[in-house]
Amino acid sequence: MAFDGVNSVQLLQRAMQVCTQNHTVIANNIANADTPNFTPSKLDFQRTLRDNLEGRGRFSLRKTQARHLDVTREIPRFEHIALSSKNDYNKVDLEQEMANLSENTGNYTIYGSLLAKQFKQVKDMLAGSR
Amino acid sequence: MLEAISGKEIAVSGLRAQRTRMNLIANNIANALTPTTAKGGAFRRQVAILSGEGVKNGIQPDKLGVRVEKVMSDPTPFRQVYEPGNPYANENGMVEYPNIDLSVEMADLVSAQRAYEANIAVVVSSRRMSQKALEIIQA
Numbered sequence: 001m002a003f004d005g006v007n008s009v010q011l012l013q014r015a016m017q018v019c020t021q022n023h024t025v026i027a028n029n030i031a032n033a034d035t036p037n038f039t040p041s042k043l044d045f046q047r048t049l050r051d052n053l054e055g056r057g058r059f060s061l062r063k064t065q066a067r068h069l070d071v072t073r074e075i076p077r078f079e080h081i082a083l084s085s086k087n088d089y090n091k092v093d094l095e096q097e098m099a100n101l102s103e104n105t106g107n108y109t110i111y112g113s114l115l116a117k118q119f120k121q122v123k124d125m126l127a128g129s130r
Numbered sequence: 131m132l133e134a135i136s137g138k139e140i141a142v143s144g145l146r147a148q149r150t151r152m153n154l155i156a157n158n159i160a161n162a163l164t165p166t167t168a169k170g171g172a173f174r175r176q177v178a179i180l181s182g183e184g185v186k187n188g189i190q191p192d193k194l195g196v197r198v199e200k201v202m203s204d205p206t207p208f209r210q211v212y213e214p215g216n217p218y219a220n221e222n223g224m225v226e227y228p229n230i231d232l233s234v235e236m237a238d239l240v241s242a243q244r245a246y247e248a249n250i251a252v253v254v255s256s257r258r259m260s261q262k263a264l265e266i267i268q269a
Contacts, residue, residue, distance in 0.1 A: 016263070020137075023259065024194070025185045027137035027252045031144030031196040032182035033245050034151070041185040094248055105255040112262035119266065 012115045018043070019108040026101045029092055036088040040097070141252035143195030148246040150198045151178045155239045162230045165218045173228040175204035204229055 022043050029040040154176050164173040182196040183189065206229045214223035 020259070023137040023256065024140065027140040027144075027256075028182070028185050028194050030248050030252055031140050031147070032180070032184075033144075033248060034148070034241070035180040035182045035196055038182055039184055094244075098248060098251060101252060101255055105258055108259045109262045112259075112266055116266045116268075 009115065009118055012111050012118070015111045016108060016115070019104055019111065022104050023101075023108070026097055026104060029097050030094070030101070032090075033092045033094050033097075034088075034090065036090060038090050038092060040092045136256065138253055138256040140195040141249045141256065143197065144249035144252070145246060147178070147180055147196045147198050148242045148249065150201075151180075151242040152239065152246070154178050154201065155235050155242065158228075158230050159232065159235050162228060162232060162235075165216070165225055165227055172208050172226045173230075175206075175228060175230045176201055177204055 025041050025043055032038045032040075158175050161173040167173050178201055179199045180196050181199040183193050185194065208226040208229050210224045211227050212223055213219055213225045216225045219225045
């Protein structure tokens with residue numbers, strides 16, 4: 001259950017928290033789908049990931065083989081180009097937001113199931129020890 | 131601090147705003163042929179002005195969601211219709227009718243309805259997430 005000092009229960013818990021935050025961001029974008037001059041927000045996973053890979057975050061990657069990928073390489077960042085057909089300077093892409101919402105809910109469900117599985121394993125283990 | 135407000139509450143603010151838009155559109159359509167009002171003159175088309183903010187670091191949770199900032203009157207000129215027999219006609223026989231175009235209102239109505247449905251989808255997915263979180267303790 002634990003590797004490199006990272007407890008998988010804590011990891012899943014953190015992942016679910018991130019999903020909850022992302023859900024709030026997506027909900028705000030959808031609620032403002034008709035607000036003039038509104039620019040949608042997005043959780044910046046890319047920068048967080050890069051910071052972590054480059055050792056500025058909480059985790060870092062070690063190269064144990066010469067052929068391992070260089071982690072300092074620039075990771076492409078996708079800028080959201082709003083193809084807005086509206087004349088109120090609103091940049092919300094409703095279809096994209098709905099897709100993000102569904103993906104985020106799916107991820108949350110997966111993490112929840114995995115967490116439930118972890119606890120069930122502990123329960124089974126305790127039952128077996130009796 | 132984003133946990134302080136749930137996605138459901140934000141979606142409800144969206145539902146409320148879209149409902150207000152739909153009510154205004156219904157009122158506009160109902161008054162499409164009203165040549166006189168208590169304030170005098172024909173009925174003016176009303177529009178809801180929405181306002182909201184994007185999620186940023188350090189944003190106050192009560193700033194999230196969408197609000198109806200105000201309801202404003204459409205300043206475009208009234209429709210002039212030649213009806214000499216109408217008691218509200220001026221000396222040239224012209225009657226001022228509201229600046230309401232039914233096709234514009236119907237298009238706005240569909241737009242408000244779709245936005246309402248999108249917010250409903252957020253409420254549904256919030257509920258699914260809560261249910262999933264509850265399933266963890268049932269395992």
